[in-house]
Amino acid sequence: QVQLQQPGAELVKPGAPVKLSCKASGYTFTSYWMNWVKQRPGRGLEWIGRIDPSDSETHYNQKFKGKATLTVDESSSTAYMQLSSLTSEDSAVYYCASRYFAYWGQGTLVTVSA
Amino acid sequence: DIKMTQSPSSMYASLGERVTITCKASQDINSYLSWFQQKPGKSPKTLIYRANRLVDGVPSRFSGSGSGQDYSLTISSLEYEDMGIYYCLQYDEFPRTFGGGTKLEIK
Numbered sequence: 001q002v003q004l005q006q007p008g009a010e011l012v013k014p015g016a017p018v019k020l021s022c023k024a025s026g027y028t029f030t031s032y033w034m035n036w037v038k039q040r041p042g043r044g045l046e047w048i049g050r051i052d053p054s055d056s057e058t059h060y061n062q063k064f065k066g067k068a069t070l071t072v073d074e075s076s077s078t079a080y081m082q083l084s085s086l087t088s089e090d091s092a093v094y095y096c097a098s099r100y101f102a103y104w105g106q107g108t109l110v111t112v113s114a
Numbered sequence: 115d116i117k118m119t120q121s122p123s124s125m126y127a128s129l130g131e132r133v134t135i136t137c138k139a140s141q142d143i144n145s146y147l148s149w150f151q152q153k154p155g156k157s158p159k160t161l162i163y164r165a166n167r168l169v170d171g172v173p174s175r176f177s178g179s180g181s182g183q184d185y186s187l188t189i190s191s192l193e194y195e196d197m198g199i200y201y202c203l204q205y206d207e208f209p210r211t212f213g214g215g216t217k218l219e220i221k
Contacts, residue, residue: 044201045212061210101158104160
């Protein structure tokens, strides 16, 4: 069955970067754009951007340009999102979602703390 | 950016009651709208796409309607398992934008 596997949690120091992964299985990875979504505790959902795994074309929410960088490794069917210069505002759950948001990962909780 | 105004932000309803949640876009989004349900500690689950198309496996008590700027999600007869937070999403233009969410609780 379709799965998007994400690590459960990452603890990161302020100012440091983090690279989140999303490993796809059960469908053809290159067939659908991979989206990334942010959810801060008790808050709603924010779209960060998306990447086409077949050619790495990207679209970003202007709000996250310079903060998030999306990449893929087609050989391992894995999408990545690197977040730079982390602050407390970046503490959130980050989801990957594919096939027009039909498939969702379980989310990675990123905690920014010294 | 397209603003999605969702209402109500929270509501209580009784089992068996008909429930309607609405989303208004700041411009015409050509029915490129999805509805999601999210339960505590879980990732969102897609219920409806393209405004009115039910995702396979989603109970038929859920339905979507609307066009232009105005859309709604209806639960025809509320069941206990329908508790959660509901979000709309427009995917007509970049950036994709979500509604603020509707927290649905059982009375």
